Amino acid sequence: MWTYAWREITRRKARSGLTILSVFIGTALLVSVWGVIRSLQEGVAAIFRESGSDMTAQSFIEPGPYKKARMARHLGPVPQSAVERIRALSGVQYAAGQLHFWVWMPQVKAMSATAGIEPQMATKIGPLSSDIQLISGRLLEPGDEGKAVIDAHYADKWEVKVGDSLDLCDQQFEVVGIVLPKALRAAEAEVYIPLRDAQVILQREQPSLVRGEVVNNILIRVTDLDMLPKLEKQVMRIIKEESQKTGVPAKKVFVFTSSKVFPQATGISVLAQKAAQAIAIIVLVMMVLIVIRTALGSVAERIGEIGVMKAVGWRNADVSKLLTFELLLQGLIGSVLGCIVGELVVFGWSKAVVGQIPHAMNPFPCVPAIPMPTKVVIPFVASPGLVVLALAIAVCVSALSGLLAARRAAALEPIEAFRRV
Secondary structure: OHHHHHHHHHHOHHHHHHHHHHHHHHHHHHHHHHHHHHHHHHHHHHHHHOOOOOEEEEEEOOOOOOOOEEEOOOEOOEEOHHHHHHHOOOOEEEEEEEEEEEEEEOOOOEEEEEEEEOHHHOOOOOOOOOOEEEEEEOOOOOOOOOEEEEEHHHHHHHOOOOOOEEEEOOEEEEEEEEEEEOOOOOOOOOEEEEHHHHHHHHHHHOOOOOOOOEEOEEEEEEOOHHHHHHHHHHHHHHHHHHHHHHOOOOOEEEEEOHHHHHHHHHOOOHHHHHHHHHHHHHHHHHHHHHHHHHHHHHHHHOHHHHHHHHHOOOOHHHHHHHHHHHHHHHHHHHHHHHHHHHHHHHHHHHHHOEEEOOHHHOOOOOOEOOOOOOEEEOOOOOOHHHHHHHHHHHHHHHHHHHHHHHHHHHOOOHHHHHHHO
């Protein structure tokens, strides 16, 4: 039966080719569009995963006057008590407050990015918590004061090594460690110091905005990603309430997750994503219609042949099997080729495209002495589940088309078929 079916496919090249091409285009488009979106989502999610967090929360204000240091970008102060309230929320595994600020470097007329972090949380959540390479020394530890961990690029630029003294706004810090991040992550900086030291510096350098123990970036890790929407609302409410206590209420509160950062980091709007998905679905529907139309047309072309088959003893079930096998073979050929090409398109696209981290997510200064890490590498993510789904759809469509064609063929009487020859 398979041999006969294959012979019929090769004998009717134009019609078989149309069916295979329809299945190929629909499958390739389905795999490539959804594969590209999945790779984009994975690239952006890695920013959070590498920092050990699932969510970051910030308040935005108008920057105020400063001396030698100022809070990064438009980040606003939030009392440290907000972090404690967020930690107490059901579903929150870790929460850590950070204080990102820029230090003016008069010798090079540029800014450096500094972050005050909670030493006790450094290995649990934040830019120093995940797969990070410790070049030399150690990380910050509970009880540290006047200590600093610096980025390897910063160390190379200014020729700083472990044991050296670092001057931040006329305050001396001993460098105890040098680190090299292996990937772009949320809340990176060039210099990391204990949170309490950072608060003291900004209370002195920007007193109109920083009063008491405050943070301006909160990283959150949850126990269940399905709880993110609910926790997002609770976190926003807490930050709005707590920011009122600083005397500098937030103009806006932003809670970023990988799903919310995705459109900004990739430069593709949600509308464009949905449009691409809609086009893929439309093409898939057209593929189904073309395959069905081709299958029914095949019966019309072969009326005489089917009549001869029935006249020599072929049963309706035999004719049905033949037509179904033919469509299944064509569907398998088109879908396999489509899946291969679709995955190749995703692979090539992921190697050629680089995303950008959103402006609001990047704590690096506008005039940095060291180029800021803004590139989001888009990984190639193989989609075996998507390939299986595309193959299943193609096979089901082919089988359905074969059954419809078989029903039409079964209705033909041999004598009627001979009259049309």
